[in-house]
Amino acid sequence: MIITIDFGGTNIKIGLVDQGKIVGRSNLPSYSDKGMIVRLSDVEQEIKVLLKRQGSSISDCSGLGIATPGLVDVENCVILSINEKYSDAVGFNFQDWAREAFSLPMVLENDARAALLGEIAYGVAExxxxxxxxxxxxxxxxxxxxxxxxxxxxxxxxxxxxxxxxxxxxxxxxxxxxxxxxxxxxxxxxxxxxxxxxxxxxxxxxxxxxxxxxxxxxxxxxxxxxxxxxxxxxxxxxxxxxxxxxxxxxxxxxxxxxxxxxxxxxxxxxxxxxxxxxxxxxxxxxxxxxxxxxxxxxxxxxxxxxxxxx
Amino acid sequence: MIITIDFGGTNIKIGLVDQGKIVGRSNLPSYSDKGMIVRLSDVEQEIKVLLKRQGSSISDCSGLGIATPGLVDVENCVILSINEKYSDAVGFNFQDWAREAFSLPMVLENDARAALLGEIAYGVAExxxxxxxxxxxxxxxxxxxxxxxxxxxxxxxxxxxxxxxxxxxxxxxxxxxxxxxxxxxxxxxxxxxxxxxxxxxxxxxxxxxxxxxxxxxxxxxxxxxxxxxxxxxxxxxxxxxxxxxxxxxxxxxxxxxxxxxxxxxxxxxxxxxxxxxxxxxxxxxxxxxxxxxxxxxxxxxxxxxxxxxx
Structure with a gap:
């Protein structure tokens, strides 16, 4: 199972994905004018609740993916530049966070690239x-x-x-x-x-x-x-x-x-x-x-x- | 040695290139309002004169490269779309021409791509x-x-x-x-x-x-x-x-x-x-x-x- 998080401007969308299917979903409000980092503990909590509801745990998960708007350094899992509201997240070490919160490896990607990959893998442009x-x-x-x-x-x-x-x-x-x-x-x-x-x-x-x-x-x-x-x-x-x-x-x-x-x-x-x-x-x-x-x-x-x- | 031809709107530039150096050069007027194909016999003639002047012959050459403006199908050496003046060259089989005129293999490429390759190989962006x-x-x-x-x-x-x-x-x-x-x-x-x-x-x-x-x-x-x-x-x-x-x-x-x-x-x-x-x-x-x-x-x-x- 894979944990996926999409930081949108209005909602933070969380999904548990297994074999190319979404098996669990949750949305949190973004409150993006307060920044992204302050929301991470709620996101962590919500993911744990979601896993529990599925009868699963972190040990069933092989990795975590995060999508954000803006420019991301994919190799180092760091946001390089983003709109003003989320600017607190520039330079934040998401890899450390994923390791501490879930002991999981992670990927960070621009949200439009993630959307394209989804359409190519399972969507209208398969x-x-x-x-x-x-x-x-x-x-x-x-x-x-x-x-x-x-x-x-x-x-x-x-x-x-x-x-x-x-x-x-x-x-x-x-x-x-x-x-x-x-x-x-x-x-x-x-x-x-x-x-x-x-x-x-x-x-x-x-x-x-x-x-x-x-x-x-x-x-x-x-x-x-x-x-x-x-x-x-x-x-x-x-x-x-x-x-x-x-x-x-x-x-x-x-x-x-x-x-x-x-x-x-x-x-x-x-x-x-x-x-x-x-x-x-x-x-x-x-x-x-x-x-x-x-x-x-x-x-x-x-x-x-x-x-x-x- | 390699024969190179650049079909510009004003001049057709011909060069003999050996080990990344131009060893022979010639320009012909394009008369591009008359089209490209009608100029090919003059180009062939000029290349042969140029080789002779160098004390060389076709047998010293390993290939031929042609650059043109417009959209080219690199794989099939065919021009797909080009400005009006040269539109007679769309679909023309340059490979056949190179084989008949010189018995040489050839490449066709868009002129800006050829320029970039030159700058990367030997020029300001080496x-x-x-x-x-x-x-x-x-x-x-x-x-x-x-x-x-x-x-x-x-x-x-x-x-x-x-x-x-x-x-x-x-x-x-x-x-x-x-x-x-x-x-x-x-x-x-x-x-x-x-x-x-x-x-x-x-x-x-x-x-x-x-x-x-x-x-x-x-x-x-x-x-x-x-x-x-x-x-x-x-x-x-x-x-x-x-x-x-x-x-x-x-x-x-x-x-x-x-x-x-x-x-x-x-x-x-x-x-x-x-x-x-x-x-x-x-x-x-x-x-x-x-x-x-x-x-x-x-x-x-x-x-x-x-x-x-x-």
């Missing part, structure tokens, strides 16, 4: 050797596999920064220090900025939303709200450009779309598929575009497959 | 294992090496399309079918479009240039011409964004800059270096930025190193 994943959550995470090998690069940061390719050189400041990143133009955290910039914002139904999500904008657009229509059109252009950039960068057979935005996949994906088909330069044929079934599960299963590899 | 190259010529070509392996991807097109990452989602139509590609915003072929869009174009010294080059814009900007200043600022933003995107995509230690623009490297590179340093997300340290010494030579030497590998 067995694919050349694929990219984009996950549209608070930010826009990406990950890449080429010729059956996960792309990590010299400093563990290749493939995961597709949300930080500039898609509008005249665009917004990003939290990474760059200008006009895909994520700063069309990620969840940037939505309210895009909406408030619109000249007729105060006439829009969106001016009444206290916290804006992808679904609010899609609904407003479908109701004919001009701000909704215009902002959605901009988002679709950025999302398509982001996908085309990933195709041009990594030459995949398949693009996997994931994250909260995919709740609206019936509406969004046909539009993205058509724009990407028109704009990508792939004389060999068209890239397949598929939607992840259950993003949370992918991350946990991907982590388990990583632990098994180690 | 021995580097993780590097990206951007070459600013008529278009903007790119190439990538990761962990000592040239990045080619499933359909031979990974790493070479950095000029076709969208850097302005609201930008110009590109000749590849995409919108706002780096190359459509800041490549040589797009310069006159950017200049003519400027509201005060007709008051600018640049309105008097019959064919605009990078150097005209740099000179105009240095003389305080407002169109020159504004267009150059836009170009610098796009070039920096293009470099940052390559860094975020491939996680290199070193960025190699090449192509005609580098004639102005003393002026341009310090500005690019500073903007890229500010905008790239590399918590491990700063990416090195180096300038190719002699781009033409790099392509020929890179081809020779490829032939040797085969």
């Amino acid at each position: 067995g694919e050797k050349d694929a990219v994943l984009l996950t549209f959550g608070t930010g826009i995470g990406t990950a890449v596999i080429m010729n059956g090998q996960v792309v990590r690069g010299k400093h563990s940061q290749a493939g995961i920064l597709g949300g930080h390719f500039t898609t509008d050189v005249y665009g917004n400041e990003c939290n990474c220090g760059n200008l006009g990143c895909l994520e700063a133009q069309a990620g969840h955290w940037a939505l309210s900025y895009s909406v408030k910039q619109h000249p007729t914002y105060f006439n829009s139904v969106l001016s009444k939303c206290s916290s804006l999500g992808y679904s609010d904008i899609i609904e407003a657009a479908q109701q004919g709200d001009q701000v909704g229509v215009d902002v959605l059109e901009g988002l679709l252009n950025h999302w398509s450009a982001g996908i085309v950039n990933m195709i041009h960068a990594y030459d995949p057979e398949t693009v996997i779309l994931s994250g909260g935005l995919m709740k609206a996949s019936d509406f969004i994906v046909p539009i993205l598929r058509e724009r990407v088909r028109q704009r990508s330069w792939t004389p060999w044929g068209d890239v397949k575009m598929v939607v992840a079934n259950d993003p949370d599960v992918s991350v946990l299963l991907g982590l388990a497959s990583l632990v098994c590899e180690e | 021995g580097e294992k993780d590097a990206v190259l951007l070459t600013f010529g008529t278009g903007i070509g790119t190439a990538v090496i990761m962990n000592g392996q040239v990045v080619r991807g499933k359909h031979s097109q990974a790493g070479i399309l950095g000029g076709h990452f969208t850097t302005d989602v609201y930008g110009n139509e590109c000749n590849c079918g995409n919108l706002g590609c780096l190359e459509a915003q800041a490549g040589h072929w797009a310069l006159s479009y950017s200049v003519k869009q400027h509201p005060t174009y007709f008051n600018s010294v640049l309105s008097k240039c019959s064919s605009l080059g990078y150097s005209d814009i740099i000179e105009a900007a240095q003389q305080g011409d407002q169109v020159g200043v504004d267009v150059l600022e836009g170009l610098l933003n796009h070039w920096s964004a293009g470099i940052v995107n390559m860094i975020h995509a491939y996680d290199p230690e070193t960025v190699i800059l090449s192509g005609g623009l580098m004639k102005a490297s003393d002026f341009i590179v310090p500005i690019l270096r500073e903007r890229v340093r500010q905008r790239s997300w590399t918590p491990w340290g700063d990416v090195k930025m180096v300038v190719a010494n002699d781009p033409d030579v790099s392509v020929l030497l890179g081809l020779a190193s490829l032939v040797c590998e085969e």
